[in-house]
Amino acid sequence: MDIYLPIAGMSVNAPLIVALGLLVGILSGMFGVGGGFLTTPLLIFYGIPPSVAVASATTQITGSSVSGVLAHMRRGGVDLRMGAVMVAGGLLGSLAGAGLFRLLQASGQIDTVIGLMYVLLLGSIGVLMLRDAALALGWMQPAENASPRPRHNRWIASLPLRSRFYASGLYLSPIAPLALGFIAGILTVLLGIGGGFILVPAMIYLFGMAARVVVGTSLVMILAVSAATTMIHALTTEAVDLVLAALLLVGGVIGAQYGAQLTTRLKPDLLRLSLAVIIILVALRMAFGLTYRPDEIFSIEYL
């Protein structure tokens, strides 16, 4: 059954898009990530214009993080103070990202930049996760001289204006979470990803945050920034396709629930391994798209 997308200006196979939403929803529920890093590339492969794909995929990130935020709030797994600082950074970042998006669009390099950033980000994070998972599963021996990590990163500890974040158990300069939020905000606008897979490792390894509040706080941040990003896209690029978003969401929110149920039945190390493999596959596909001769040498941009 084909449905016409009013903003994308083309018709798509509706059950296929719902199925795509469902698949990404299941993965996002299982791994606790927004899933934007899968939705956006898959929509682009399908033939949706990249700007519409990026702008509409952010709604799915919002949708799939809602239930996570609710669950973590109930359990008290959110550091609201830390969250507020990160959201503030995220909002600034998404505004900066919108400006950057415009600049890149005008110079015609937006697609290349999106592709390159996907390859670099997903590639490096995928490899790191794969190594972690392999270590945890005992497939790889840890290096002999592996010294225990210091709980606080030296650079971050030297930042001024340190203050207390009780729920996270931290005495930390708010500049650090502000900067992290800023980076995640830029990524959300440019790449249509929530940035969960950057936030979570950074909060654990760089800040040394209490594990209990890491996922909940990052979800709050993702929810707020993805909602703000959707708004910014609606106001500036006008590329948010509500029909496309609704199709993705119907599958996405249901998939997220099933995914969350599946998590309890699977081994967490295997989960991380499979997420790493998926991320690396997407990165490889993107790298292939950049270096292999494209089907279309010419592209058209409307003025």
Add this chain to the structure above:
Amino acid sequence: MWRALLLALAPLLLAQASPKLVPDISSRAVEIQYSFTGAELLLFGAILYPGGRVPRRPADVAVVLKGPVQPITVREKQKIAGIWMNADSHRFRSAPGFYAVASSRPIDELVNERTAAIYELGLQNLQLSPGGGAQPDKERRFETGLLDLRRREGLYVEDPDGVEISEDVLYRARIFIPSQVPVGTFTAETFLIDRGKVIAAATREITVDKSGFERFVAESADRYSLLYGLAAVLLPLLLGWAAAELFRRRGA
């Protein structure tokens, strides 16, 4: 015998009339709705020869369906440092968003290049108004790229035997417009061509527009972007919450 021929031709000569075209289109308005996957238009009509007499050598017909013109930038990818990226670009100020030409015989058999250029018959003769200052070979390269791309998207179509003429007076042509056409006013031109000359022409207009819900969505995104943005934020919040509640009740 000569007299008989003269008599037969008399009304033609007296009226000094040239043939007329009476064109019509299967629909004057194409509405893009949720289920729109493209539309097939039937362009048909009658050729009225003066006195109703068909000449021994019947004329040929060419129909052109053209969408609204848009200013565009065409970008070209080149391999730089191992990566395919946009390296060069060229502007066209008036590229039609859709162009289809169908004729009863190939265009180059019907008219010479000059006539084809005047009436914009055939893809090679589109007036794209390229931005000035470019090398001619660069301009040609981009033009070829644009035509090729749109041809494969089904937006630019040439059908050298798409016009069917029956009984030498009725003609018809089917033209398919794909779902990604731009909205706006399309013109359907019909040309009657004899011995390399256009002897009659007629134009009809077709409006292609989004309708119903699709129109509402596209218009709100443009005019009420703040409200549209709010809707786009509330929709996932609501759906996400609803799904979470649903599963919590079921699980509990």
